[in-house]
Every structure is written in C-alpha cells, then in structure tokens.
Amino acid sequence: MAPPVHAKLCVGSSGIAPHAFDMPQKETRKMNISIFGLGYVGSVSAACLCNAGHTVIGVDLNAMKVSAINAGTTPVLETHVPEMVAEGVASGRLKATFDIREAILNTEISLLCVGTPSRPNGDIDISHILKVATDIGTILRDKDAFHTITIRSTVFPGTAEKVASAVAAASGKTADEHFAVTVNPEFLREGQGVDDFRNPPLILIGGTNNFAMDQVAALYEGIDAPVYREPTRTAEMVKYANNSFHATKITFANEIGNISKAMGVDSHRVMELLCADTKLNISPAYLKPGFAFGGSCLPKDVRALQFRSKDLDISAPLLDALLESNQAQIRRVIDQLLAWGERNIGFLGLAFKSGTDDLRESPIVEVIERMIGKGFSCRIYDPEVSTGKLIGANLDYIEQEIPHLDELLVGSMDEVLDHADVIVVANATDEFKKVLEYRRPEQRIIDLAHIIDVSPSGDWYEGICW
Ligand SMILES: NC(=O)c1ccc[n+]([C@@H]2O[C@H](COP(=O)([O-])OP(=O)(O)OC[C@H]3O[C@@H](n4cnc5c(N)ncnc54)[C@H](O)[C@@H]3O)[C@@H](O)[C@H]2O)c1
Missing domain, CATH: 3.40.50.720 (NAD(P)-binding Rossmann-like Domain)
Incomplete structure (x- = not known):
C-alpha cells in the first residue's frame, strides 16, 4: 500500500x-x-x-x-x-x-x-x-x-x-x-x-x-x-471503525473502573499504567482482523474477570461479550468447512500462534475437535508440535480435546497437501505461506492468518474476515 x-x-x-x-x-x-x-x-x-x-x-x-x-x-x-x-x-x-x-x-x-x-x-x-x-x-x-x-x-x-x-x-x-x-x-x-x-x-x-x-x-x-x-468503501468504513473503537475504549475503561472501584483499586492509576504500555496496549498490536484469540492466558483471565465482576455484582457487558465473540469467530470457520462439505481437511498450525507449542485453548484445536466429531478426516502439521514432546498441562489439555492427536499429526506440509481437499492455514509462517504455490487447483484454502495481501478471485480462497 x-x-x-x-x-x-x-x-x-x-x-x-x-x-x-x-x-x-x-x-x-x-x-x-x-x-x-x-x-x-x-x-x-x-x-x-x-x-x-x-x-x-x-x-x-x-x-x-x-x-x-x-x-x-x-x-x-x-x-x-x-x-x-x-x-x-x-x-x-x-x-x-x-x-x-x-x-x-x-x-x-x-x-x-x-x-x-x-x-x-x-x-x-x-x-x-x-x-x-x-x-x-x-x-x-x-x-x-x-x-x-x-x-x-x-x-x-x-x-x-x-x-x-x-x-x-x-x-x-x-x-x-x-x-x-x-x-x-x-x-x-x-x-x-x-x-x-x-x-x-x-x-x-x-x-x-x-x-x-x-x-x-x-x-x-x-x-x-x-x-x-x-478505495471509496474503505474510506466510508473507517469512520464507523473509528467511532466504534472510541466507544469500545470508553466502555472498556468504564467497566475496568467499576470493577477496580469495587475491589478498592485506584482505577485511574490502573488505566494510566495500561496506557504506559505502548508496545502491546496503546499500539497496533492485536488490531488486525483474524482468527479467535486463545492460549493459556487470555481466555483464562477474561473468564476470571467476568466471574469476579459477577461476584461483585458489577455489570460488565463488554467484558462479558469477549468470549462469546471469540466463539463466534471459531464458529465461522466450522460453518465455512461445513458449507463447503469436503471431507478431507488439512490444518497448517495447531498452536494458538506460531513459535510456540502451547496448545492450551488454541482455538484451532476446537475447530479440529468439532470437525472430527462430525466425521471429517483431518491431518495436522505444525513444525513446533510433536506429541512426544508435549508435557504437563499442555499434554493434559490435548489428551482431553483430541485424544488421538498423534494419529492426525503429520511431519510435513506435503502430507497435508496430499490428504486435503480443504486446507486451513492457522498461522502465517513463511513455510505455510508456500501453500499458495503448492496447492492443487481444486484444493481450497481457508486463511485465518492473512497469508495473502489481496484476496484472489474464485471460490477456492476464503479469508476469515477479509
Ligand atoms: N457533529 C459531529 O461532531 C460530527 C463529527 C464528524 C462527522 N459527523 C457527521 O457529519 C454529518 C453532519 O453532522 P452535523 O452534526 O453537522 O449535523 P447537523 O444535524 O448539525 O446538521 C445537518 C444540517 O443539514 C441540513 N440539511 C438537511 N437536509 C438538507 C438539504 N437537503 N439541503 C441542505 N441542507 C440540509 C440541516 O438543516 C442541518 O442544518 C453527520 O453524518 C454526522 O454523523 C458529525
């Protein structure tokens, strides 16, 4: 651009x-x-x-x-x-x-x-x-x-x-x-x-x-x-994005303020310190449209704050909506896979983000689990994840969600490409981006990680929210 x-x-x-x-x-x-x-x-x-x-x-x-x-x-x-x-x-x-x-x-x-x-x-x-x-x-x-x-x-x-x-x-x-x-x-x-x-x-x-x-x-x-x-439509949309963002910020600060007050905490100091983090908080971080959040911290901590606000009898509808909205993003992928109906699905990326093998509350795990439950045949490739190396809470989590993961995990992207009618790209690694070159013409892609700048024409490619 x-x-x-x-x-x-x-x-x-x-x-x-x-x-x-x-x-x-x-x-x-x-x-x-x-x-x-x-x-x-x-x-x-x-x-x-x-x-x-x-x-x-x-x-x-x-x-x-x-x-x-x-x-x-x-x-x-x-x-x-x-x-x-x-x-x-x-x-x-x-x-x-x-x-x-x-x-x-x-x-x-x-x-x-x-x-x-x-x-x-x-x-x-x-x-x-x-x-x-x-x-x-x-x-x-x-x-x-x-x-x-x-x-x-x-x-x-x-x-x-x-x-x-x-x-x-x-x-x-x-x-x-x-x-x-x-x-x-x-x-x-x-x-x-x-x-x-x-x-x-x-x-x-x-x-x-x-x-x-x-x-x-x-x-x-x-x-x-x-x-x-x-483009004209982009310019028209920006004002709505801006004003919704401003409204979200105000509402968020108010809800954090209400909960802080009920716990005897100085809400203004909390928000000043939140704003002092210009790397992750007041920054472009986490502001790219994409797949659901996951991992061992965000869902757990949002759930905890939701619980505590209810316990304190503090209404926090915005915080309450976060996990629901996240689930809706997971459902979008499942609904698209069901709508296409192809039985063999390949997943590139299993951890909640690239560069980690942490599978706890990885949203793609939920997609895979649901598709297996509906009788779809899945293969998964993630170079960071091998069942032999999983330990502790990570292993417990995956054994509960996808008990036979080792039967689905493959050792290379080629094996996913050999198996799949539809490929779901969950992480934007350089290796996974090559799927655009290697895919067979009839193979479809659901892109959750924005591996392509401009969505191509044709019904073989679906970006989750672009
Ligand atoms: N007020 C803000 O802070 C603000 C900031 C940014 C954008 N906007 C947007 O800008 C737009 C205008 O906002 P506003 O607050 O100035 O509105 P406003 O209601 O104060 O003024 C609109 C004016 O348009 C006139 N009008 C209506 N039909 C007309 C016609 N056929 N011919 C000539 N004049 C006509 C009305 O008589 C009125 O004086 C809205 O879309 C608003 O969302 C407002």
Whole structure:
C-alpha cells in the first residue's frame, strides 16, 4: 500500500489583519466551494475553509442557519467559529443561500455535510444525502464544467455509489466523466472543531477519480497531516471503525473502573499504567482482523474477570461479550468447512500462534475437535508440535480435546497437501505461506492468518474476515 503523503505546509490569506485564529499564510490554490448542510460539521468546515482563503457558499434548508451566516453570526457554538464566520462574511468570501443553482454554478466542489440521523431500527437515514445528490444533479444538467462532490457526512460503504447514481439520474451525465463523487470523512470533535479541522490525525480521501481526489486534497493545503487516498468503501468504513473503537475504549475503561472501584483499586492509576504500555496496549498490536484469540492466558483471565465482576455484582457487558465473540469467530470457520462439505481437511498450525507449542485453548484445536466429531478426516502439521514432546498441562489439555492427536499429526506440509481437499492455514509462517504455490487447483484454502495481501478471485480462497 502506498504510504500517505503529507499535505504541503501553506495556507491562504484572509485579506484582513491576522487574528489569533488565523492559519499561517502562504500562497496556495484558492477554490470555490459549496457546502450543503450548515450544522456543526458544515459550519466549522465553512469557517475554516474560508479562513484559509477559499470562497464558500453554504446551503441549508433551515432559514435561521442561512440568515445567521449571512448576518456574520454562527448557527453553532464552537470556539473561534463566530469570529471566523464574521470575518469571512465581511471579506465577501462566505455567504449562505437556499439557492442550489447559485451554489453549484459558482463552485467547483461541493461538500455534503447534511445529517445522517438514526432510524428507529438503528440504521442510518441517508435521505438527506440522496435529496442533495438529486438537487445537485438537476443543476448539473445546465453546467458544462466538471463538478466534484465529496461526502463529509458519516455514511456506510456503498453510499457514494448511491449518490453517484442519484446525480447521474438527475443530471443525465456520467460519473467520472462529467462529475465525480468522493468521500472525505470528518474526524473533528465538538468543542475543538477548529483545532481538529486544522490538526487532524490524518486526511482520508476515498474515491476513484484522481482529478476529484486532487481537488479534495487541495482543500487541506497548509495542514500538516498525512493524506491517505483509499478505495471509496474503505474510506466510508473507517469512520464507523473509528467511532466504534472510541466507544469500545470508553466502555472498556468504564467497566475496568467499576470493577477496580469495587475491589478498592485506584482505577485511574490502573488505566494510566495500561496506557504506559505502548508496545502491546496503546499500539497496533492485536488490531488486525483474524482468527479467535486463545492460549493459556487470555481466555483464562477474561473468564476470571467476568466471574469476579459477577461476584461483585458489577455489570460488565463488554467484558462479558469477549468470549462469546471469540466463539463466534471459531464458529465461522466450522460453518465455512461445513458449507463447503469436503471431507478431507488439512490444518497448517495447531498452536494458538506460531513459535510456540502451547496448545492450551488454541482455538484451532476446537475447530479440529468439532470437525472430527462430525466425521471429517483431518491431518495436522505444525513444525513446533510433536506429541512426544508435549508435557504437563499442555499434554493434559490435548489428551482431553483430541485424544488421538498423534494419529492426525503429520511431519510435513506435503502430507497435508496430499490428504486435503480443504486446507486451513492457522498461522502465517513463511513455510505455510508456500501453500499458495503448492496447492492443487481444486484444493481450497481457508486463511485465518492473512497469508495473502489481496484476496484472489474464485471460490477456492476464503479469508476469515477479509
Ligand atoms: N457533529 C459531529 O461532531 C460530527 C463529527 C464528524 C462527522 N459527523 C457527521 O457529519 C454529518 C453532519 O453532522 P452535523 O452534526 O453537522 O449535523 P447537523 O444535524 O448539525 O446538521 C445537518 C444540517 O443539514 C441540513 N440539511 C438537511 N437536509 C438538507 C438539504 N437537503 N439541503 C441542505 N441542507 C440540509 C440541516 O438543516 C442541518 O442544518 C453527520 O453524518 C454526522 O454523523 C458529525
């Protein structure tokens, strides 16, 4: 994957004496931008882009918001936004309107910042987005120049495609030829919107049209942040991954806090020390999609904390869900093997991770045990594991789970390949990765370890969650 490029350090001029909230000035390309939706995201974007020297026309259905902007005041309460809006309106580079025609014919790029509220069933309502798309398409009928649309609202993967279809249907024009739809998710937090807009952790642009993506990148010239250009659906998904991650972190800290408090432990100190580990905790470690966790520690310790929280009468639904979610990941493999139905299965990797012979609570052991129970014929190869060397709790565990393991273990990958219709790759060792070269055309692979960067086409390969 290409590394991100940093936006160039520069930013435009307001033409008015600098204020504390002004960006450092440098000459950059100035654009004419329309912003649909002058709520929180739209107003902060309008204020920041205008302050950076661009010309902005805001569009909203709400008369109060339109007149607030035109009066040089702000529809949202946010640090620096009122001053920036007042200055933008005074400079003649910021206005608001109900007139979509004026907004589209006088701008080269439109930012969609309308709401995507929850439906009663939890789904999002994208009707505002699609309405704006149709409105823009209707005006594009009369516009010869290329127009770029970028979705700032939070939307599910596939929404940009729906927006492109709605624009094409209303305009009679062709996506990527006369207009393009890109995605540029907003990461700002309310209360620090201007600061977050100017100091984002990254700038994410999803799309297929390079010209349109360049235009979106140009909005951020002057901001020192890495720019990632990604497939549209990836960019759409990232915002949901981010917000779910933030919610998970908050909930996790709260549950650890509740349990710590009940045990008379300083929860803030516990979490400070958790965060002090930037190798395994606050790091990319354990954040790759893959197979279930296992081993002698994680399941045991999660179970223990679950038990203790119940004992203390402390509700901890997130911690409670961990083992259940882990079981669901194991079931995905079993369900896939059952769906394919091939009777001879080969397993590459038996320990819960490579480089160890620890089989205790290895999730692949559970898969094998279940498949044997259902009458499938299994062969297993793991260079780290030989029954003769297993001792102690490790041996007890495997004797209980797979009593005749020595009859199933083979000494080489070739023996697994000779036997199997389906090969399950549980660990990403260099040796196991060679299965991609050595497999026979009819042999299928279930990859639990991400041994391949881009999933191949055809139904012979199934990544567990990619
Ligand atoms: N608020 C945040 O902190 C935040 C941060 C990142 C992303 N987001 C996402 O950004 C999007 C907007 O959020 P918000 O908080 O600014 O919403 P908001 O509800 O404050 O504002 C949305 C605005 O869109 C206007 N609107 C609706 N239909 C319109 C139409 N057809 N034409 C023109 N204007 C129209 C509404 O009148 C309203 O002013 C949402 O998808 C949200 O999930 C929000």
